[in-house]
Amino acid sequence: MNKKLWEPSRKIKLNSNLLKFEKFISNRFKKKFNNNYEKIHSWTIKNSQKFWNCLWDYSKVKGIKGRDNKRKFSKFYKNTFLTNSKLNFTENLLSKNNDDKAITFISENGFREIKNWRDLNINVKKVSAFLRKLNIKSKDRVVAYMPNIPETVEAFLGTVAIGSIWSSCSPDFGINGVIERFSQIKPKVLFVTNEYFYNGKRINVLERIPEIIKKIPTIKHVVISNYPGQTEIKKLPRYKNIKSYYWKNIIKQKNTELTFTKFDFEHELAILYSSGTTGKPKCICHKTGGVLLQHLKEHQLHCDIKENDNVFYFTTCGWMMWNWLISVLASKASIVLFDGSPMYKKEDLLLKIADKEKITLFGVSAKYIDALRKTEKSYKKQYKLSNLRTICSTGSPLSEDGFNYVYKNIKKDIHLASISGGTDIVSCFVLGNLYQPVYSGEIQNKALGMDIRVFNEIGKSVLNKKGELVCINPFPSMPLKFWNDKNNKKFENAYFNKFKNIWHHGDYAKITNKNGFIIVGRSDTTLNPGGVRLGTAEIYSEIERFKEIKESLVVGQSWDNDIRIILFVILNSKFKLTEDLLKRMKLQIRKNASPRHVPNKIIEINDIPRTKSGKIVELAVKNIIEGNKIKNKEALANPDCLKQFVNVKELKY
Numbered sequence: 001m002n003k004k005l006w007e008p009s010r011k012i013k014l015n016s017n018l019l020k021f022e023k024f025i026s027n028r029f030k031k032k033f034n035n036n037y038e039k040i041h042s043w044t045i046k047n048s049q050k051f052w053n054c055l056w057d058y059s060k061v062k063g064i065k066g067r068d069n070k071r072k073f074s075k076f077y078k079n080t081f082l083t084n085s086k087l088n089f090t091e092n093l094l095s096k097n098n099d100d101k102a103i104t105f106i107s108e109n110g111f112r113e114i115k116n117w118r119d120l121n122i123n124v125k126k127v128s129a130f131l132r133k134l135n136i137k138s139k140d141r142v143v144a145y146m147p148n149i150p151e152t153v154e155a156f157l158g159t160v161a162i163g164s165i166w167s168s169c170s171p172d173f174g175i176n177g178v179i180e181r182f183s184q185i186k187p188k189v190l191f192v193t194n195e196y197f198y199n200g201k202r203i204n205v206l207e208r209i210p211e212i213i214k215k216i217p218t219i220k221h222v223v224i225s226n227y228p229g230q231t232e233i234k235k236l237p238r239y240k241n242i243k244s245y246y247w248k249n250i251i252k253q254k255n256t257e258l259t260f261t262k263f264d265f266e267h268e269l270a271i272l273y274s275s276g277t278t279g280k281p282k283c284i285c286h287k288t289g290g291v292l293l294q295h296l297k298e299h300q301l302h303c304d305i306k307e308n309d310n311v312f313y314f315t316t317c318g319w320m321m322w323n324w325l326i327s328v329l330a331s332k333a334s335i336v337l338f339d340g341s342p343m344y345k346k347e348d349l350l351l352k353i354a355d356k357e358k359i360t361l362f363g364v365s366a367k368y369i370d371a372l373r374k375t376e377k378s379y380k381k382q383y384k385l386s387n388l389r390t391i392c393s394t395g396s397p398l399s400e401d402g403f404n405y406v407y408k409n410i411k412k413d414i415h416l417a418s419i420s421g422g423t424d425i426v427s428c429f430v431l432g433n434l435y436q437p438v439y440s441g442e443i444q445n446k447a448l449g450m451d452i453r454v455f456n457e458i459g460k461s462v463l464n465k466k467g468e469l470v471c472i473n474p475f476p477s478m479p480l481k482f483w484n485d486k487n488n489k490k491f492e493n494a495y496f497n498k499f500k501n502i503w504h505h506g507d508y509a510k511i512t513n514k515n516g517f518i519i520v521g522r523s524d525t526t527l528n529p530g531g532v533r534l535g536t537a538e539i540y541s542e543i544e545r546f547k548e549i550k551e552s553l554v555v556g557q558s559w560d561n562d563i564r565i566i567l568f569v570i571l572n573s574k575f576k577l578t579e580d581l582l583k584r585m586k587l588q589i590r591k592n593a594s595p596r597h598v599p600n601k602i603i604e605i606n607d608i609p610r611t612k613s614g615k616i617v618e619l620a621v622k623n624i625i626e627g628n629k630i631k632n633k634e635a636l637a638n639p640d641c642l643k644q645f646v647n648v649k650e651l652k653y
Contacts, residue, residue: 002400002512005407006416007437016434017300024058025051037435037445038515044449045473051449052081052293052476059296059331063087063262063289076501077491079474082289086262089269089288090124090161093329097121100308101334103150106353108197108340111229115150120157123251125258127158130250134189134221138163138261139268141187143219144317145169145178145205145212147196148339151225151247152317153326155191160270163263165285167271170316171196171205174592177538178208179215181273184283185483186218191247193225194233199341206237213242223247265289271483272320272423274494274533281538282490283483286426290476294427295327297448302431303361303390303417307332313363313392314342314350319532320423321363321394333360342368347375351383351410358387365395365531366418369402370561378409390415390432395531397519399561400441418443420519422505423533424495427477429469429505430517442516450475454511459499463511466520471503478503521563525618527556528563529596536618538593539567546585548575553608554599555622557651566625566651567599570606577604603650607641621645 013019013035022033022040029050033039044051056065066084096102096117103115115123136142142159146152147170159166167185169178171193182190190213194206206224213219222239225247226232236246267288274282299305311328312335315321328335336357342350342364351372354362362385372379391406391414398418406416417432420443429452430443438444446452454467482491498504508520527534536554543552551570556563567585571577586598609617620630624645633639 002439002441002516003404004437005403005440006412006414008415008434012415012434017304017306018302018434021054021058021301025054028054035435037433040435041446041448045451048449048473048475049081055293055297055449056082056085059293059300061087061292061296062092066265074501076474076496076503077478077488080266081293081474081476082265085265085289087265087289087292088161088260088262089292090128090157091260092292093157093327094121094124095330095332101310102329103153103334104310104336104357105150105228106336106338106357107227107229108199108338108344108349109229113150113228120150120154122255123154124157124161125256126251126253127154128161128258129253129256130245131158131162131164131189136162136164136188138263140164140189141167141185141271142189142191143167143169143182143185143187144191145171145173145208146191146193146225146317147171147227148315148317148322148337149193149225149228150337151193151228152191153335153337155223156270156326160288161258161260163261163267165268165271167273167283168317168322170318171203172198172316172594172596173318174590174594175208175211176541176592177594178212180280180538181283182212183216184280185271187216188218189221189223190216190219191223191225193227195227195230197227197340199344209237210239213239221245223250263288266480268480270323270426272323272426274423282485282494284424285480285483286477287480290478291323291426292327292330294425294475294477295324296330298324298428298431299328299331299333301448302428302433303392304415304434305331305333305361309333309360310336310358310387311361311363312336312338312350312354312357312359313361314338314365314368315363320421320426323426325363343371347372347377348379348382351379351385354388355383355385359385360387361390361392362388363392363394366393366398366402367396367530367562369393369398369406372410373401373405380409380411383410385411385414388414390417392417392419392432394419394421394428396528396562397521398441402561403438403440420507420517421447424479424505425475425477429471430509430519439512439514439516442512442514442518445515445517452517454509455499455502455504459502464513466508466510468498468523469505469507469509469519470499471505521558522556525555525622527554527565529556529565530562532596534565534594534597539565539589539597539599542589542592543567543569543585545588546581548572548581549585551608553605553616553618553621555618555625557622557625559600564600565597567602568605568608568621568645569602570608571604577602601650603648605644607638607644609639609641610637625651
């Protein structure tokens with residue numbers, strides 16, 4: 001039985017947003033829940049429409065609320081919520097307009113700046129006015145290739161304020177990674193920052209722009225911002241048939257008013273990208289109302305975020321947690337943005353920031369906690385973290401060792417909320433709450449309003465056994481669609497192919513006796529190093545360019561509480577796997593995909609397992625190298641080739 005590490009005190013429960021919400025629904029429906037999370041969760045499932053409707057009222061969403069939706073559709077994802085409701089996402093995030101702190105930015109080199117709510121409001125309105133002057137309209141796509149800086153937040157809010165659709169890639173994506181994503185959605189405007197820094201290295205982004213705009217001809221306008229705290233750009237670059245603008249000049253415009261147009265609850269908000277496991281990354285289009293409601297629920301009811309809190313999440317603009325972090329503004333809390341290496345010159349750099357900035361919610365990846373654990377240091381005496389109430393961990397499963405380390409060496413009285421969801425829903429399926437204890441290695445419970453189960457292979461719910469994580473009821477942050485997906489074929493195949501009309505997420509999980517969750521890892525071939533979902537296709541596309549390589553196979557291997565990328569290659573005749581070839585392959589992957597895509601090991605093989613229809617079977621290889629049983633060997637055309645993956649010596653260290 002997993003050890004109980006923490007339990008919320010009576011005082012914490014009485015002061016929680018969850019209790020306030022419980023009283024809210026108790027008064028409205030004359031029902032008692034007795035501070036019991038299971039009872040509240042059960043009510044939100046059985047009364048789904050009432051729950052989301054109450055959440056709108058409780059969190060004081062600005063907009064026009066339609067009537068409860070009584071219609072039911074046979075297809076899971078066709079169900080809608082708060083039908084005929086209208087709102088403006090930006091208006092809800094600009095929840096204050098005074099001199100209070102809204103955004104704190106800190107770069108790895110120590111540069112720090114604060115933006116208050118008044119300045120944030122003004123700048124967002126100026127960005128919106130600028131886009132309107134360019135004749136950018138509702139549902140036009142606006143993209144950003146920027147680091148995690150305040151300008152990115154302002155570009156995002158300025159874009160969605162006028163109903164345009166936002167999409168972003170962080171600058172650690174290589175040129176090809178950006179083109180593969182943005183070219184599919186045909187954007188008109190590109191926001192870019194001239195450079196960024198990582199681990200002390202200055203990286204030029206502007207030199208990549210000519211190739212990007214050459215391959216994405218729909219881009220007609222490029223807006224260039226300066227990296228905060230650095231020397232200003234001396235000369236604005238000029239591009240053929242493209243108009244370029246300096247961010248600074250946009251912000252210099254006279255103050256302008258912005259009337260917040262109300263858009264449908266289902267209006268397109270942003271496009272995020274799948275990892276690209278089976279070809280080009282899928283463009284997942286999320287909707288305005290669903291994302292806002294889901295984030296308000298998670299921030300306020302699960303993470304207990306309150307007005308004037310300081311919320312930090314270590315993320316880039318290419319990860320869904322960036323969207324999650326920015327939405328914190330809707331709860332009248334301030335956000336803290338960090339850009340750079342989390343351990344630049346100092347292993348505990350982020351803890352130092354958390355202490356100095358009086359962070360109340362500190363969000364990091366499980367990999368980061370594991371990296372701290374490996375320092376074998378205790379930080380309790382060094383950092384009091386007196387304002388810190390919550391630590392969130394996501395990206396990959398947090399191990400029992402990670403849980404224990406936090407309570408022993410960072411802070412004893414803390415709500416450690418391991419959370420898990422995905423880009424697909426830009427939110428969580430399972431996460432924390434302030435009514436229940438924290439047990440080592442376990443996520444506390446299911447998200448409110450979401451009926452989460454673990455299914456075995458034949459679609460039956462199981463407890464205390466590993467199975468597939470599923471959601472059996474519709475929820476507002478289901479994607480609206482995949483971009484360029486005729487008749488929703490890719491969409492249905494992605495989530496509803498395994499179990500009929502039930503959301504299948506592609507995670508292996510286990511439900512414990514205490515209704516906690518343990519996420520075991522991916523059940524598909526998505527790679528997940530450091531908690532960042534990556535696709536095998538982006539590695540394959542680079543390796544295929546090498547004349548030395550005949551074929552390749554990529555898998556993720558569970559290793560040291562994380563996932564490491566393993567690349568198997570078949571060489572063409574007359575070639576050998578030399579140090580020079582290894583170096584060139586890694587360099588090309590780093591340059592054109594991202595540093596995260598670079599394999600930890602590259603190993604020569606002589607054959608690749610395939611189905612009888614010719615499809616490469618990555619999952620079979622992953623199972624073998626991790627010591628798991630192989631199912632359906634009879635479906636393989638060449639099952640004997642699996643023997644070469646057993647006890648590979650290079651995978652033992």
